Amino acid sequence: MAILELHPDRLLPGDPATRDVGRELYAAVRDLPIISPHGHVPPVWLADDVRFEDPTSLLITPDHYVHRLLHARGVSLPDVGVGGAGLTPEQSRNAFRILCAHWKAYRGTPVKFWFESELVDIFGIDLVPSAETADAIYDSIAATIATPEFTPRALYERFDIELIATTDDPCDDLRYHVKLADDPTWTGRVAPTFRPDKYLEPATPAWNSLVDHLAEVSGVDTGTFAGWVAAMENRRAFFKAHGAVSTDHSHRDARVEPLDDAEAERLYAAARAGTISLEQGATLRRSFMFQQARMAADDGLVMTLHPALYRNHHAPTFDAYGADVGADIPLAVEFASAVQPMLSAFGTSPNFQVIFFTIDETVYSRELAPLAGFYPSVYVGAPWWFIDAPEAMNRYRRAVTETAGFTRTSGFIDDTRAFLSIPARHDMSRRMDSGFLAQMVVDHRLTMDEAMDTAHDLVVACPREAFKL
Template sequence: MTFAPDRDRLFPVDPATRSRARDLHASVADLPIISPHGHVDPRILVEDRAFDNAADLLIRDDHYVTRLMHSAGIGLERLGVSPHDGMAARPREVWRTFSENWDLYTGTASGYWLRSILAEQFGLSEHPSSANADAVFDEIGARLAEPSFRPRALFRTYGIELLATTDDPMDDLAPHAMLAADPAFGGRVVPTFRPDAYLAPTSPGWAQRVSRLSEWNGTRDTDYAGYLSALEGRRAYFIQHGAVSADHGVAQPRAIELDASDAARLFEKAHAGTITTDEASVFSAHMLFEMARMSTRDGLVMTVHPGVFRNHDHETFTRFGPDSGHDIPVATEYVNALRPLLNRFGNTPDFHLVLFSVDETTYSREIAPLAGYYPAVFIGAPWWFLDAPDAGLRFRAAVTETAGFSRGSGFIDDTRAFMSIPVRHDMSRRLDAAFLARLVGEGRIDQPQAERTIVDLVDAQPRRVFKL
């Protein structure tokens, strides 16, 4: 059984189109990686310490991996996730559990990425199994101890030109400042302003966060005007540290423009703890509108990642806390929800709004038509549950006929798993090569157009959209 991935993976089956896709992919395979949205901790590049072990690196914090084993009845504590009421399994035990259940990942995007990492980066020659679990764990551990597997060395090996992180508005961004000032580090790592918990009054700890904003801003008495001023100030601080975008993980992409007096009244009720659920929803939608207004002034690209029911499993949330792998997609609506925002800012020069979705039905019905009309709107790449081979091809088919290639964001890896970055970007390049090769074979575009387009998708397009 061959474990190494096929060199023609993800390319069309028929020989002529496959050959064309292979050539298109070869033209971009070695281009630099531009990653304008992700969740890698920048401290790993500051400290440049060896990764501890295979389980902590590849399993414990990867929700794609843990959620599938949880669905098979395997408790998260057995996967190294620490519960509030007990101890998590040790790394070697975690790896054994993973290896025993390797076949769960057959045909999944997670299986595709893991196989590529294990075979191409660690040189493994056989599928993980209960028989080889300990030997593979030790083999990976030995490789991780080598200087070539330190984070900075991998950053260079992967050819990463830009890596964006995701950061709380009150983060001091010290790791970013240290990397920018370090002459030994040649890469570019930039923060991303993520204000969700400061904009939604229903977010736990909202009032305390707003008080921190006010304290930083030198405002003794918290009020709406000071709140806006503090948010603008923190955005400026992020820009000073290299930020190019502000990211919004809202439940729904709803924007409402309120009069300043009405917004101030709702803010005061929120701060006093007397705001109703409906009023809080209106205030949050108004703040999404305000974030767009701020982006038109300070130039930060506005990205919106909506449509996820967070922390769906109450029991898991209680035992393990948030972000423990049980977020679920929900239906999302953009056309009416964003109309107030787009009527005000959709034609504003240099305002960039990137709309993502985990609801595939919105691509051809809403997002592509919006991007095909409004100069400000760009189509976010398939994200989260959709960043998979078949979903990626469906995405291209859904949006291209309406909006073309130029209205896309470029690929977004959106990952915490550092070693999966090159695998994910290569997957996207292969899918684009396959899609373009089919269009050439069908006579819909010619070969020179395909060659120009794939380079643009990988390189020029993300630079344009994220103002790099």
Template structure:
């Protein structure tokens, strides 16, 4: 039977001298609280606080990092229990799904998914059995027993994981009912929403007009014309801020953010309501709305997060059958310098504005993002995101941005995941990688060790705390009294 053990020096530098320094730096950060400001865990998970259903639906079915690897090796999504849009037949036996996953455990060698899963199994579930075809049933039973424990409910795990603050990402049309429940239960300052308006600002997206009607209903503002649409979005942002939101989140294909003349914005909006919008007009309107969202951030204090450069639903057949977020979102080259120039010229020096930029295009780190963050006071670089939140991806990020932007023009580490149990693993990995990078600076006599320790603590805790600190015109979120 395979035994799973985690080496205490995993992901630290290989050389003895540098590893010794890295150990000391890491020890200064390993117990710090977690700030999870770019999260995607569903608020309902915490509001309902129900036990996790089974190992397969906890660790396999919802994790597109896991399922995409298995699909790439010929395992159909249906065989992994991923539900079909039309309600068609898929595997419903969680034990069988788990067996398929364990039989293919070798596929994850060298991937961050393996790092996170091993951490979850050993550190969180307290199990030392390695996945494999011969251990699948035993491991399933051991995890099932752990999930049945009352101490393994989502709210209890907030304490176990030492999560000080976690954000969820919620559409602009969310009723925020789950957050209201969390507020009533005294967790409103610990689990906060994030405003995501993409489905409304992309006027050619399926179901757009239906969502605009929802926006009108929730905001109480008539959205028949463009001005009403903008006013309704402002009203929803206010509702999110009152519910404790710190930020907005924008996942556009490009970072283009330039204003349209009012008449042109009104024309495109009216055409969209008639169902008569060209792709070019829709793209221009999306960029215009990014600019307007920046303007609104100056007014309400919500930090603006942009993460462009992903072509969503690359396989239309998979999208039709299984919907979005199934592992077929593929990065494309991203351009920031010209794309963001109108926005930064307008708001880049406004002390009320904070912009956190993420990318999955590493070529933009040293060429564009670090120089932008090293010049404009409003810009912070978000942590390596999606395909780059890996040991080597995090190292490359530090190497490519630090010399131009320094450490303090970044947001520190903020995780980006729907997989709740992987959050401690992701933060732990980032702290180890940063310890290794800082140790190299110490060994090369480019930084004193006490400075390296202070910087590591800043990256792990103080920088995300500052990057997402609310300021808005004296407004104190309604949930702040629960802190």
């Protein structure tokens, strides 16, 4: 039976001289704390120290990276726990068998690196996933997560997490964040993130009821555009008072542009009446986004923008199982013209900061790096989602560094619901950046001292600066 072993030099350069430099750089940053300023781990896990139920609900069901490739292989999403009310013990075991039987599908993907790192580094398992080893791996994980050392809080400490951010609805009461803040036994830091997307899409069927709820929670009448703005200001202040450091925005395009007051009120009235067109809804949404930028310049919350996804591409899957099940597909995007009104208004404001993320790699060198290389408020977000993979990380550094340098980037963003994969994701980034810097040392573009300092910055200083931590 094949033994699962993690090579100590994995992802480091193959050339011996460069690899030696990469090893030294990686050794210097390998054990630095994890800063995770954008992700989707439920705060209740840490607030209530919720026990993990079974290997499938922990490692497969919440991770769309894992189950989307199973779906591509013909696996039914409910068979791996997606969209249902939970799996029975036998169904959970069978889902893990399905994953292991399809393990070949993950070759060449970052999922293989993350999952194998979890098996070896977290669970101490040396079995290669396969149909024959599925039950043994499942039983070993199940026994381990039942121990006191594998509660979410214990793992938070074991992973040496300095900060982890959640993603939260503007109307959330943040009860779990309050519980953590009031708990004298809790010494970590969990920050809420203000995610208002649904409230900025006035042509969608649910928008009016959402805005009504916004009025109830904020205590501000949202019958007018001005009222909507005031209600958003109210909720942003609530989030900031409870530790938020950023807001998160994802729409079909990156355009952020204002409307004059009269036109904004006219379109808002049409939206409230349910008569707004899709085109008008997009226009109003871009004005909503401009208001979010104006608020960011006032309250100091960092804006993160990651536009251009075709959400819920397969309508039957969305109808059956809802959003966030791996059916979002990247689109091409344009930034320079789209964000010009926002940056003209706020780009040099001392309190304004924005991080641009993209899955369209063509804009890195053409638009994002030049923007970050001029505006003191602009940072280029790390590769995320479909491109948080080794080759894409190298392409990102090559495309961005020559124009924006290293300091205008965000630090690594794990963007995950899969809590146990966080160390592996950050480890991949540290290995790749160590290799990139090693090449610059070998090419005599950086001294070893400069590379060592930069490697440390990319792990610690860059995310602290970009997110004002």
